[in-house]
Amino acid sequence: MSTELPQHQVETSQQRHIRHQGMEASGVLDTVEKGFGGNPEAMQYFYDLFRDVYCEGIKPHPDKEMIGTMCVQIPDEIIHAAGGIPVRLCNGFYTDEEVGGDFMPAKSCSLVKASLGMLKSETNPYSDGIKSIINPTTCDQKKKAAGMMREMGYQVYDMELPPVKESEEGREYWRRSVRKFTHEVGKLTGKKVTRKNLKATIKQVGQAQLTYHRLNELRKNTPIPILGKDIFMVTNAYFFDDLTRWTAATEKLCTEIEARVAEGYNAAGRRSPRIVFTGSPPVFPNLKIPLMIEQADGVIVADETCSSNRLLNDMVSVDEWFMYDMVDAIADRYLKSCTCPIFTMNDDRIRRLIELVRTFKADGVIYQAFSGCSVYEMEQRSVAKAMEKEGIPMLYIETDYSPSGTGQLSTRIEAFMESLKVRGRQK
Amino acid sequence: MIYFAGIDIGSTAVKVVVIDEDRQIIGNKTVATGALVFKNAQTAFLALLNEIGLQRQHVSYLTTTGYGRKLFKDADETISEITANAVGAREAGKEFGTIRTIINIGGQDSKGISIDLLGNVTNFAMNDRCAAGTGRFLDMAARNLEIEVSDLGLFHFNAKSTPAAVNATCAVFAESEIIGLLGMGHEREEIVKGIHFSIAKRTIKLVKRVGIEDLIYFDGGPALNKGMVAALEDELGRRLVIPEFPQITTAFGAALIGLESHQYEQQEQQITEQTNAANAQSCQGSCSSCG
Numbered sequence: 106m107s108t109e110l111p112q113h114q115v116e117t118s119q120q121r122h123i124r125h126q127g128m129e130a131s132g133v134l135d136t137v138e139k140g141f142g143g144n145p146e147a148m149q150y151f152y153d154l155f156r157d158v159y160c161e162g163i164k165p166h167p168d169k170e171m172i173g174t175m176c177v178q179i180p181d182e183i184i185h186a187a188g189g190i191p192v193r194l195c196n197g198f199y200t201d202e203e204v205g206g207d208f209m210p211a212k213s214c215s216l217v218k219a220s221l222g223m224l225k226s227e228t229n230p231y232s233d234g235i236k237s238i239i240n241p242t243t244c245d246q247k248k249k250a251a252g253m254m255r256e257m258g259y260q261v262y263d264m265e266l267p268p269v270k271e272s273e274e275g276r277e278y279w280r281r282s283v284r285k286f287t288h289e290v291g292k293l294t295g296k297k298v299t300r301k302n303l304k305a306t307i308k309q310v311g312q313a314q315l316t317y318h319r320l321n322e323l324r325k326n327t328p329i330p331i332l333g334k335d336i337f338m339v340t341n342a343y344f345f346d347d348l349t350r351w352t353a354a355t356e357k358l359c360t361e362i363e364a365r366v367a368e369g370y371n372a373a374g375r376r377s378p379r380i381v382f383t384g385s386p387p388v389f390p391n392l393k394i395p396l397m398i399e400q401a402d403g404v405i406v407a408d409e410t411c412s413s414n415r416l417l418n419d420m421v422s423v424d425e426w427f428m429y430d431m432v433d434a435i436a437d438r439y440l441k442s443c444t445c446p447i448f449t450m451n452d453d454r455i456r457r458l459i460e461l462v463r464t465f466k467a468d469g470v471i472y473q474a475f476s477g478c479s480v481y482e483m484e485q486r487s488v489a490k491a492m493e494k495e496g497i498p499m500l501y502i503e504t505d506y507s508p509s510g511t512g513q514l515s516t517r518i519e520a521f522m523e524s525l526k527v528r529g530r531q532k
Numbered sequence: 533m534i535y536f537a538g539i540d541i542g543s544t545a546v547k548v549v550v551i552d553e554d555r556q557i558i559g560n561k562t563v564a565t566g567a568l569v570f571k572n573a574q575t576a577f578l579a580l581l582n583e584i585g586l587q588r589q590h591v592s593y594l595t596t597t598g599y600g601r602k603l604f605k606d607a608d609e610t611i612s613e614i615t616a617n618a619v620g621a622r623e624a625g626k627e628f629g630t631i632r633t634i635i636n637i638g639g640q641d642s643k644g645i646s647i648d649l650l651g652n653v654t655n656f657a658m659n660d661r662c663a664a665g666t667g668r669f670l671d672m673a674a675r676n677l678e679i680e681v682s683d684l685g686l687f688h689f690n691a692k693s694t695p696a697a698v699n700a701t702c703a704v705f706a707e708s709e710i711i712g713l714l715g716m717g718h719e720r721e722e723i724v725k726g727i728h729f730s731i732a733k734r735t736i737k738l739v740k741r742v743g744i745e746d747l748i749y750f751d752g753g754p755a756l757n758k759g760m761v762a763a764l765e766d767e768l769g770r771r772l773v774i775p776e777f778p779q780i781t782t783a784f785g786a787a788l789i790g791l792e793s794h795q796y797e798q799q800e801q802q803i804t805e806q807t808n809a810a811n812a813q814s815c816q817g818s819c820s821s822c823g
Contacts, residue, residue: 182752275744489773512599513599513641513659516599516612516614517614517656517658518615518657519611519612519614519615520612520613520614520615520653520656522614523611523612523614523615523653524652524654527652527653528652
């Protein structure tokens with residue numbers, strides 16, 4: 106062994122940060138792309154997109170005015186209509202979570218920590234140079250994050266969301282909030298929202314949702330034609346990809362998966378338990394739990410998360426194409442169908458989960474909660490109770506972005522799969 | 533005679549069990565896991581075979597379990613320690629009756645497993661990442677008190693007064709708490725007993741999440757510690773089933789799963805052969821496709 110130590114090259118903290126992000130992203134991409142086999146050909150577009158943006162530093166929207174959004178409740182249609190590009194800033198990097206941990210309480214949500222960490226170190230793979238952020242008043246941590254983002258020098262727009270969604274007051278409150286946003290978003294983008302533009306963008310986003318629906322419906326099939334990890338890649342790409350390009354690539358994927366269904370192709374194992382995924386959202390590169398599920402011979406056939414299904418499931422339904430009608434219809438789509446646990450009552454979520462289990466013929470539910478995300482942690486009780494009543498096995502996992510602890514997590518997930526398989530055999 | 537082996541590669545110890553076709557244990561071995569996990573597991577396996585006079589090829593099916601299960605590429609099957617524990621406990625506890633609940637305290641985790649009348653896992657709970665209230669915690673406490681882990685039981689029963697209140701279950705915080713208790717003049721016996729009760733309380737809280745039904749089987753290394761057993765029984769107000777070798781239940785379960793998988797594979801093969809033979813007869817070799 107040589108006794109001489111190599112010269113140590115000192116890199117700046119930002120250089121190191123970007124290098125760590127790249128390592129993290131390419132590690133996960135390698136697993137997604139090479140860890141399973143049988144990838145649909147049309148998925149290559151998405152794998153390449155992530156590799157370009159997350160590892161190669163290629164910007165998806167050079168020289169365009171991007172507007173950062175912090176939650177699924179921010180209406181994309183309105184930002185598009187004002188000539189902006191909405192990019193979702195909810196972030197999944199462990200590297201960023203560590204940075205965010207410096208100024209957040211120890212027990213706080215990984216996603217909020219990571220998003221703040223990314224904004225602080227200005228290392229977002231797809232939204233470098235972003236100035237304006239729309240932050241909805243959803244959970245407490247996101248609300249308070251707004252102040253921290255202002256301190257960092259970002260222009261933050263608080264979009265007020267009510268804590269109750271069943272009441273007429275809540276509905277009216279939110280509608281006013283969306284109307285106000287429609288007026289003011291122009292100040293951020295430099296272009297007013299017009300009736301014609303808004304109608305066009307509702308249709309454009311609607312087309313993307315329609316395509317997602319076409320894809321999602323195919324997952325009801327037995328055998329399952331596509332793995333859940335690929336679906337998460339598709340929906341995660343929607344966070345930042347160009348709308349038209351995304352829709353075209355997803356349509357191509359649909360056609361391929363339809364052909365797979367016609368020939369009875371099975372993307373999973375012979376006895377793979379079918380899983381509905383719910384809870385705190387998996388955001389690339391934090392696909393830890395979804396990947397573990399599918400590595401343990403499970404297959405995610407449906408999800409109830411704001412980074413995937415909830416992002417694209419519900420469409421704006423307009424009666425008459427006048428400005429007021431369109432804006433109110435947009436408001437309703439973002440409030441009524443939302444099953445986020447921040448609301449006082451959230452029976453809709455339980456109903457949706459049961460429906461997903463039935464229609465997608467799932468064997469069990471896996472519920473992920475980021476430790477420190479108190480609303481998802483709290484709602485675990487009522488969901489677990491409801492699932493037990495319905496006779497649906499559920500595994501609750503509390504976790505964060507950290508790569509440690511995977512041994513115990515995979516043991517739990519594997520044991521859950523083994524018990525589902527035994528149940529399946531006894532049926 | 534054919535044999536089946538189960539290797540449980542745990543965080544603290546590697547346990548190897550070899551059984552025969554009649555589900556009888558032929559031999560078992562427990563060694564420290566150490567840092568060279570795979571090498572130590574492999575050595576232990578081969579050493580056990582040597583002791584009982586078997587060769588590697590006599591083992592028809594090898595199943596691995598435990599946190600290091602995937603390191604053993606030679607295995608025919610890997611299974612999670614939860615399923616393996618349930619299968620092992622059902623068989624090992626048969627002479628006492630039907631096991632419905634398992635309490636397992638391992639080197640770095642503790643678990644509660646509930647099993648139905650057929651012996652299948654219906655629910656389980658496991659501690660999170662932190663090793664609070666596990667075997668690792670007992671190790672640390674013994675070291676701080678300068679006693680052998682194997683003497684913990686003795687110290688427990690020799691306590692003359694009320695057990696000391698040990699509130700912390702985090703190994704790091706508990707260390708300073710133990711030092712504090714010693715500084716206040718508490719006897720080591722009282723502290724040991726206090727620690728056992730603190731672990732018992734925490735473990736039972738965990739197991740309650742899956743529901744506690746008789747019979748309750750307690751295994752893992754700490755089940756060798758009579759003081760720990762007594763504390764758990766007192767906290768529960770019920771008797772526990774303690775197997776003869778509490779450390780090897782999971783390895784035993786893995787071996788049993790291997791036996792079942794092997795039999796299942798044989799059956800499948802038999803069916804295929806029969807079908808092939810039947811097909812060959814019915815077509816009388818008139819076409820060339822089956823040669």
